[in-house]
Amino acid sequence: MEIGEPAAATGTSVRLLRSYEEQDLLESHRLDSGHRRYGADAPDVVRRIRSLLDAGLPTRVIRDLLPCVRRDGTVAACKPETLQEHLLDLDGRISALSETRTSLAGLIAAAQAPGAAVV
Structure with missing residues (x-):
């Protein structure tokens, strides 16, 4: 999906998605044209990031915790x-x-x- 799709699905700005990507919180792949493409799970990942930010966690900690976050938003015991x-x-x-x-x-x-x- 193109960057506007996860942005619209989550109510997050394109600029913020780029910031998440720069901080290694969100993955994208570049097309030959240079455009970013995100996986189908990007909106869920963005929602998890937003949830952890809402809990007051800094992005450096979120980067470590993201692999521990389950699909339902709960954090595994890792x-x-x-x-x-x-x-x-x-x-x-x-x-x-x-x-x-x-x-x-x-x-x-x-x-x-x-x-x-x-x-």
């Missing part, structure tokens, strides 16, 4: 430590953001308190 590592990282970022939010809320409350000095 790289559980990678997913666990990213979950722990996400938990850490959530905790840090929560602390930042608490500090900011405190600053706002102090600024809105009666008699707060205006600088």
Whole structure:
């Protein structure tokens, strides 16, 4: 299939498909004319990539995980430590953001308190 077909089937831009290809996430074959041709499974692969991106995984990790993703979108047990590592990282970022939010809320409350000095 030509590049426009998986793009239309997945609602993904042609530019993004080219980016996936440059990052070795999506395979294509070049015709003598230079046009890209994708396999019939390209829309499914793109959907898997999008699903992993939506889960917050960087493309370098997705490249390693793609062989582990089943057709139904679930991830086989071939790289559980990678997913666990990213979950722990996400938990850490959530905790840090929560602390930042608490500090900011405190600053706002102090600024809105009666008699707060205006600088």
